[in-house]
Amino acid sequence: MTDRPDGSDQAADHDVPIPYRERISTYYQTLGYGAPYRWAHFAGVPFAPLKKPLSQSRVGLITTAAPFQPDKGDQGPGAPYNGSAKFYRVYSGDTAIDHDLRISHIGYDRVHTAATDSKTWFPLPLLREVAKAGRIGALAPRFHGAPTNRSQRVTLEQDCPELLARLREDQVDVAVLVAV
């Protein structure tokens, strides 16, 4: 018995955003890892309005991708999760040149993503284009790498202040943060 009209073009019931917290929690419980992870969760959310139009703003880029390290094992397309390729300190790179950033240290969807096109996680070349076209005022001289730490305390007390300091040094007006 369905309440939907015949020939409905509505979506399948499971065609919803994946409930990652629930999936991951059940997954690790099943693999035998103690108490479920408590994700960060806030009732209040800050909001800083733009101070000027984007066409006059300097844009900073933050990524969780990691620079390729040839001595750290397979980081290529299809590589299994590679914990040794992780980084634990904020790093920065020159936005004027190209960079080889990888995601083998991240739990991305290895079944449905081949990771053969870095532009699906690192939009630096495209940001250079939109800056050239005048869509944004300018791209900041550096992008910054944010370590993906399980410890919220380390992220908040060590990495966030470091990111803020570097963005201020770069005199950015707004920031684009890409979560792989």
Place this chain on the structure above:
Amino acid sequence: MCHQTVSLAARYLEENGIPTVIMGCAKDIVEHVGVPRFLFSDFPLGNPTGKPHDPESQALTLELALRVLELAPGPRTTVQNPLIWSADPDWKLDYSNVAMLSAEEIARRRGEFDRNKELAKAVREKSAAE
């Protein structure tokens, strides 16, 4: 952890006066943390800035993120990218879904996870000692 990391960073930057937009694929994690502006792409993790080898989708996705940055009326603004990963939504059933795994596969992954945890621990200790 990636989505949590950038969500915490976005909050921190906004508290310090820098407007942000997050591009990501894990809607529940980002919204659970609570962030100012979020462009959600309903794609497999690993594709927050568009589809692979599809420059048009990448350009559209970045443009949407920039519009969210410009136009969000207030905090917790999530906009969903209208692009669809695949006409068949079954890819959504696979990620970390124990209901889809055999007992042997679960045992294999348990061993693999243990090894990776040891590797990451070694890097962390080395980094802390520097």
